[in-house]
Amino acid sequence: MIKRVIVLLFLLGLGLLFIAFMQGYTPDSELNLTGRYYAEHTAQDIGATNIVTAIIVTYRGLDTIGEVTVLFLTAAIVGMLLSRGNRKGKSLQRELPQSGELLTTGSYLLVPLILLLGAYVFINGHLTPGGGFQGGAIVASAILLMLLTDPLRHFSHQLIAIVESISGLLFVIIGVLGLFYAGGFLDNRILPTGELGSLFSAGAIPVIYSLIGLKVGAEFSSMLVNLSETEDS
Amino acid sequence: MVQIAMATGFILILMGLYGALTNHNILRIIVSFSVANTGVNIILVAVGYMHGRTAPILNEAVPVAEAAARIIDPVPQALVLTAIVIGLGITTLMLAFAYKLYERKGTLDISKFSELKW
Amino acid sequence: MVETMIVIAAVLAGIAFLLALARFIKGPSTFDRVIAFDVLTVVSITFIVLSALIEERGIYLDIALVYALLSFLGVIAIARYLEGRF
């Protein structure tokens, strides 16, 4: 009981702080300096129409490398934690109810479409909303649909690992190429900037974002597959 | 409009913290954390919003010349985008640890885990 | 005139949204809540399309696309769990 009172008091204090913050807050009517710089220079310098993509891939490209690394570490830790259940031939002996014919057929119909949508999202990252992270999550959703249809389905861990590491390696190599042939690490102007608004524009951004998409999709997929292959306790 | 979203975000944070602090089940704590996480993201997006402006994507609707006067601040959006992806990774990690703990101890009640209490 | 019609459509969809929300909060069994969840996501697609109409930006439809293709995954996952398959 005393604990609950302490929690409530703490939350009350936090709420008062929030209210004070909200009363003092006035929305900006103009872009601040950073935002104005990005808005005015992205189209000429980078050639991408989606400014958020330009920020994530080029202006703040190092942060993205860090983020992808954090995701990779997470996937690796999940795999390590649950690796006990991966002994071959022994996993999942219990009987599962059949998944109906309709769901099986429907998933065979929908999985290619979901993969196609994922590819569309990460290839068009510089023109439309979306990009590597979204596309990777959509690709992983396709894997999830397969898992939901047939939990005993075997996924090749090797294929996932190969896709993951090759795309990560290419990502870093492209970054280093930017160091030699353009302004700096992860500069996108190693390829021509192209015409604003067409698919082959914005230099290396579509390539880099596709690689990020493949990498993120492989990481999420490996998390899902590792989780679903654990033994029933 | 901004005020509505900010209030919602703050209320979600408070509710999530309340749930995380008062529950005993680890899974429920993780659920409360995910609610609070969403609240933080909403506040960050609401801070970047400006009335009467549109999304930071340039096409026929927003020509390059008037971009600075028509779009909203793109920096908070880039921050939130990475935050959401990392949030999923963290949730997965927490769930994996919860599963492992359950396998070891056979319970998910945190008041039963007494090794680290003094 | 068209604006008025959009407002009327938004009001009607909003009432549907509130009714489904009531079923979600009240719903006696978990299955009832899952149906309310399904209806809420479908009504959300309507709101996305309406907001694209109001802001006059076609790119917002990409989110509706993702919603239409992925929102059923959650329902299927829950149905699998309730069937006892995990």
Place this chain on the structure above:
Amino acid sequence: MTSFVDYLGGLLLVAGASFLFLGGLGIVRMPDLFNRIQAGAKTTTLGTLLILLGAGFLHPEWGFKLLLIGLFLLFTNPLSSQVLARAAHRVGIEKSSKTTVDMLAKDLAKTKDLADNGRESS
């Protein structure tokens, strides 16, 4: 300047939204789970399709995307309802007292009996 096509689009929007409203009403009023799936998850499909059509009339240049949204909706929505109904029937959720006949439960019981008998005799 609103033309005839714009009026048609607006009317289609309102019609679709009224079907959505009916779906919401049905989900509250119907007595048991299967009927709620029928009323809630089905009328909303037509409602959303009509709204997409109306948006297509108002902005013809969005046509392809709207068509794709409708197509995906036509394939994912029945799938989820069907999986949900199947799971509900397997769990044996309570049906309303007005239910007249349930041939699936009868047939499931019959096949189960047959399997039990076969096991005993062999």
Place this chain on the structure above:
Amino acid sequence: MQTRSKLKKNIRDRAVLFVTLLLFWIMLNGTLAIDSLIVGIFVSLSITLLFCSGLSFFTEFRATPKAFAAGLFYYAYFFKELVKSNFKLAAIILSPSLPIKPGIVKVRTRLKSKMGRLMLANSITLTPGTLTVELDGEWLYVHCVTVDSTDIEEVTTQIVAGFESYLEVMYG
């Protein structure tokens, strides 16, 4: 001999899937520009090769003019049925006494191909008032809001026959 025909069918399925994916890609992009077309061919090809058991809308479709005509008529019939049954259900929901008589009935289908059966079940589910609960061999279990009769043949003609006559021509 048999393996060869199987291989032929397999290659045909893959080709159909590839063409369908390319069509969807063009619709998603909304342009016929050469660069997006090249990328689309590459993406569709890799999905087709990686995901072997994929199906598409036209996998078992018979490529005859008759089948295309049946497809058009099928969609016309389907939308007519959709609107009609929506109004029927709307009348039920809006009436204060809620005149329903629900039940699960059993109907028979003659369709053999996977896509045809999926389309049939989806059509039945999408028309309000009927909901496919289970598909088991040739039997479909359908939940109806108002059950008129419990005789299998009669219900079959009532619910299934309309869709089936078109789908049979399309998919066989």
Place this chain on the structure above:
Amino acid sequence: MNEMLMPAVTLLFAVAMIGAAFVAIQVKQISIAMLAAGLVSLLASVLFLFFAAPDVAMTEAAIGSGLTTFLFFFVLGRVRGGQRD
């Protein structure tokens, strides 16, 4: 009239999110709490779209719709039967 529409719809979604969050932390069965958490994240994605952030909205929709819900329910299914709620 059109000026009032977007704030009204935002308010609608805000109320729905708070209601879902209330269900998430208050309800007895844990499965419903997880479902409500998934609903909060799906509604948040629409709210992001209203605040002119389509990139964020798409991320939240792609992640919140399938992956998070599946992970929660998967782990819940594996540990079910070992405890009270």
